[in-house]
Amino acid sequence: MTNSISLTVNGARREFVLDDPRVTLLDLLRERLQLTGTKKGCDRGQCGACTVLVDGKRINSCLALAISHDGADILTIEGIARGDQLHPVQAAFITHDGFQCGFCTPGQIMSAIGMIREAQAGDDPERIRECMSGNLCRCGAYAGIVDAVLEVQAGQDEAKQRLSA
Template identity: 55%
Template sequence: MTDPTEKTSSDPEGASELFKELTTPSRRNFLRTMGISGMAAATAPVWAQAAQLAPIDDSEKPLAKGEQRITLKVNGQPHTLNVPGNAVLLDVLRDRLKLTGTKKGCDHGQCGACTLHINGQPVNSCLSLAAMHQGDEITTIEGLERNGQLHPIQEAFWAHDAFQCGYCTSGQMMTAAAIIKDPNIGADDASVREAMSGNICRCGAYKNILAAVQDARGKVQGAS
């Protein structure tokens, strides 16, 4: 049986090389775009990704019974949304804005998979109502990368293989991105473990996560 990745004389245009390129997962792209639609986002068309990040404006739509109009500023982009008063922030981000990097894990604030930043502080979005965050600065995993440059914590997770299945990774990185700026956390590994204790990794990648956090912390605080 012929190996489909083997280049032969019948493959003058290098089709086998293209096959390998398209079917080899990119760990860097995983960290950059995991929040848009998981691993599949690494190969998603650029236009499709851009469409998912376009601002939403419900201001011309009539409010349904029980709805209220709010404006959420997410990753620097304002969105005007008609949402039920009891709409959970996590669900609004995932279902309305299609920012699916923030994961729904336990849905009880116990696993940390849904962690994002509200005004720079890590928050479990499954426990927070969307209507509470009018005017707040909300940052999701999709917002860590700036101008094509990965955040130091994303670079560190990549370098230290600090993920396995990846489901908890976005929440781990959002908590880590907040604590690496705190000079009171990280002088010893125990303080990092304590600060990260709200984020559960069911694969047990804690050793590598700790190494990644300490690496990023050293680089961020060293550059300050």
């Protein structure tokens, strides 16, 4: 028995035939679309390396069955830059050394983008650490990650103030 699903991945509509309904969204992205920026870390939803945005919400793609997201809009690390222009969170991670080995970085960035879009970040470093607690960094780049999120959030707050003035 096969199942057909349709997903919009990084802005492009894609159709898939799944021979196995147990295929995770992570495996579909990595193996069928070669979007390997989304990492397979623990494969148990504990490390956050596989974080993507589904319909604007952060999820661990290793725990999500692809079939359960039929019709969804998926955003991965490969879909956030605009040509040569980095997403503001990517640029802030570079500026603030928000990575070391880089393995967790795609999941960290996607989680940060989701958190900012959900208006969860604010200007409280402790709140940011709490909201990002599902994303683990074995190298310990947490201070740079928090500083990067604070920078992006401050930039968005300034832009909102200019628009309302």
